[in-house]
Each structure stands twice: as structure tokens, then as C-alpha cells.
Amino acid sequence: MRDTATEIPVYGIDRELQAKAAAKYDPTREREAREWIESVIGEKFPKDGFHESLKDGVLLVKLANKVTNSNYKPNVSNMPFKQMENINNFLSALDKLGVPKTDCFQTVDLFENKNPNQVVDTIFAFSRHASKHGFDGLILGPKLADKREVQFSEEQLNQGKNIIGLQMGFTGGANASGVSYGGRRQIMDPKVGSGATDVVSQQTHGLVTRGSSGNFFGGRREIGGSDPGKSSQENLNT
Secondary structure (H helix, E strand, O other): OOOOOOOOOOOHHHHHHHHHHHHHOOHHHHHHHHHHHHHHHOOOOOOOOHHHHHOOOHHHHHHHHHHHOOOOOOOOOOOHHHHHHHHHHHHHHHHHHOOOHHHOOOHHHHHOOOOHHHHHHHHHHHHHHHHHOOOOOOOOOOOOOOOOOOOOOHHHHHHHOOOOOHHHOOOOOOOOOOOOOOOOOOOOOOOOOOOOOOOOOOEEOOOOEEOOOOOEEOOOEEOOOOOOOOOHHHHHHO
């Protein structure tokens, strides 16, 4: 539940981004994060709203002290810079625990309620990393995978040098059997010059281009033509 009376107003593109984030907000994940924090620190949220209860950073400092055995002093104050100092101390505890920067919210995400989704995601990430480092408590979300290192012997490494990886290409067993190269290609009718009257004229059509030497390429090409076995008059009469 949001407290609009104390919420800092936003305008323009910030307002559009806030509206998109609110549309993706998952109340179930918020409830799980809230219950986890309450179970760890041993006290209830002071307000109904998730953001309103965490905004001053006091609960977050208590959470960090419980999980990481830190000794941060929570600043109980209404002054904004004191509240933001609490939030920064919590983020410092996450950094020491090894939580990636990409999994952590920024101070304004919580203090100005710019990205409530990221705040909840950070609590989930904090829970997972705390469990990995020996914290005995509930885990939010899936457990982090353990690093698994594989050791290879010198013989195995040498055998791998003789294997061609698929990155080099794979033909799937195809080969060039049955394919011949350099064979003779017949492009003219063998009847030309034999005196036959049924000579087939073979032509190619295409775009006409001019080469550097004045030759034309791609134009119409007469391959059959007149029968050289006949006289000019006989060809005209055919």
C-alpha cells in the first residue's frame, strides 16, 4: 500500500517509467520479502506499506547486521541524508557479501520509490547470497548454484588437441562423390553444318553490359544461326 502523502512527486519520463514499473509489480514477491525481513530481524514492519517501512533504511541496517554480523548503527531520524546513509550502509553490506551490483537497487530506487521492483529483487538476491555464505534461515527464490571445477590430466588435454571442434565447420557426412569437374559442355546443335533443315537456334537473354574492351555481355547471343552447309540463297529460302 503506497503512502501518496509522503511520496516525492515525479514528472515527465520519470513518471512514465514509474507507471511501467508499477504495472509489473508483483505483490506476492513483496509479501515474501516482507515476511523474510520480519523473520530475520524479529520485528514487524512499522507501517502497512513496504516502501514506507523501508524508506528510512532503519530496518535494512538491522537486517544487514543480523545477516552479515556487521555493526552498523541505524540512524533513527527524519532527515533525508541520515535515512539515505542507512540505505548506503545496507548496500555496502551487500557488496561485502558478494551480491553483484546488477542485483542491487540504487538509493533513489528506494528513497524516491523510483524502482520498487528492483528493491524487492535486491532483497531476494540478498537472501540467496546470505544462504550461500552460511546464513541459517529461509531462502527467497532458487538457491544459488555452487561453483564446480573440473580437472583434466595432461593426457586428456593432449587428446583434445586432435579433435576438430564444430566451430571449424561440419559437413554432416557430405562428400563430393559423383561430381565431375572440367567436363566438356555442348552448347551448339551438332546438326549445324550437316545440311539438316531442323537446326535448333539456341539463344540466351539477359541484361546488356559493356566491358572495358568494348565487348557486350548478357545480351542476346545467336549460337545456332544459319546452316553453313547451305548457300546464302538456300538459307534465305529456308
